[in-house]
Amino acid sequence: MIEAELKARLADPATVRDALAEFAEPEMATYRDTYYDTADGSLDRAGRELRVRTVETVAGVRHLLTYKEPAVDAGSGSKPEYETTLADPAAVAYIIEALGYPPATMLTKDCENFRFDSGGRSFLATVVRVPELDGTFLEVETQALEEDLAEALxxxxxxxxxxxxxxxxxxxxxxxxAVRAARADS
Known part of the structure; x- marks a missing residue:
């Protein structure tokens, strides 16, 4: 599946949150992401991502392994995504590193997730703050097949x-x- 997604840097986060509240109740979550790559950054250069994510909510903690292929739509950056739940993230991290993919970037995202249906599609809208970055972001995504991507976007x-x-x-x-650049500047 392709994650048909658009991201915005919000000019007025409060107004967007109020509008999202019309669609759904927010679920507060903290994402702790570790991105893996080769020492020379070959995954990143190819537009690929390999990530272990820990999601913490009031409902509990879950761990996910995600692999994203290069973008299939340059305008949005939408990528085919493969994701699975992990029972033992430490073991998976060890395996990934042993295969030659050390941690490249670690970051935290403070998120408000809004899940809703509209126009026959399921959406996830996430208001995001990354402590190291200025501003508030909004990600809106829905799942699509490649032949359905334009319609989904x-x-x-x-x-x-x-x-x-x-x-x-x-x-x-x-x-x-953005996080790597912010760290390089500090």
């Missing part, structure tokens, strides 16, 4: 418009790159 744009997020707020900036 149009549906995401419609949700963004309903939330009052205009095209001028959209960004394809990656958190990993």
């Amino acid at each position: 149009d549906a995401v744009r419609a949700v963004l418009a309903d939330l009052g997020v205009d095209e001028g707020q959209l960004t394809t900036e990656l958190y990993t790159e």
Whole structure:
């Protein structure tokens, strides 16, 4: 499946949160992500991602292994994504490192997840703060097949418009790159 997603750097986070509250109740979550790569960064250069994520919510903690292929849509950065739940994230981290993929970037995202259906599609809208970055972000995603990607992205744009997020707020900036740059500047 492809994660048809658009991301925005919000001009007015409070207004967007109020609009999202019309769709669903938020679930507060903290994501602790470790991205793995070769020593020379070959996965990153190819647009691929290998990540272990720990998600902490009031309901508990879960761990996910995610692999993302290069973007199939340059305008949105939407990528095919493969994800599975982990029972033992430490063992998986050891395996990944033993195979030659050391941790490349670790970051934390403080998230408010809103799950809802609209126009026959299921959406996840996430308001995101990354402590090392200025601003508040919004990610809106739905799942799509490659032949359905344009239609899915149009549906995401419609949700963004309903939330009052205009095209001028959209960004394809990656958190990993922004965090690495922020760390290099400090």
